[in-house]
Amino acid sequence: MENKALDELATEMYEIVHELLKKYQFRDRNQICCHDITVSQCYVMSELKTAPLSMRSLANALFLDISTMSRVVDQLQKKGYAEREQDPGDKRIIYVSLTESGKKLLAEIEENLIASEKEILQQISPAARHSVLFVLRELEKSVAGWQHHCCVVPGKNQSIS
Template sequence: MAIPRTDPLTLDVIELIGDVVARYHEEYDRAAATHALTGAQARVLALLSLEPMPMRKVAHRLKCEPSNVTGIVDRLELRGLVERRPDPADRRVKLAAATAEGVRTARRLRDALDFAREPLAELTKAERGLLRDLLRRVLDA
């Protein structure tokens, strides 16, 4: 049975998700600014601190154009936070990868994001697990 698009509960959940996303981006942008980075630069750095990847994959993960990612990586590279290296599996492909300083900066950025930590800490472990599982289910749908 499909839920009507105008179901008040569904609309309320959608609005709350939007508020959480907006608040996350605001705090991320503030944290990025303390490192003289834009929010977009910080998000690319955070992604690359997890694993090196081709810029097309970065663009796909961040849902933006590869040309935008190229410019962002260029600026991060000038700051010594990111480097380009050949892909060991295909030397024709270049990977963008966080440098050691880039990984440290990305960690400091993650550590600065407090807005969700305190409210989430008030939830029990079971409640946090349920929230995580529900969010994954929504994203996988």
């Protein structure tokens, strides 16, 4: 009986998340691409927001292989939003960081995205807003735990860490 109920909940969750992700992907394309960058480029910039990262760390954080990450970083570098720097102690390691114009653009994009989140939250009753955020945090933690056990980084034979 419990498995049937869980199966039904899983099906409903799949349908809800599928629709939610479609809507958010459209929102992201609509609000990010007008800044002449792709959603993938914006995700890279977001990862670099607090500190430079090695190409490997950046690729792992976004579940991409290094060659794909390299192409995305190339595009950001050509646009003047990111720069590469070799590790002085190990020339094989390349760090990527945001330029000042990259930081400025990311702040503008995030401001727009946060404004859209505010509009969405305003449509939810004030009493339910904290509960919605709690459930989203729990879902994110559960997905991260599931990913750690189920998935591998492209080009690797090991779990995501």
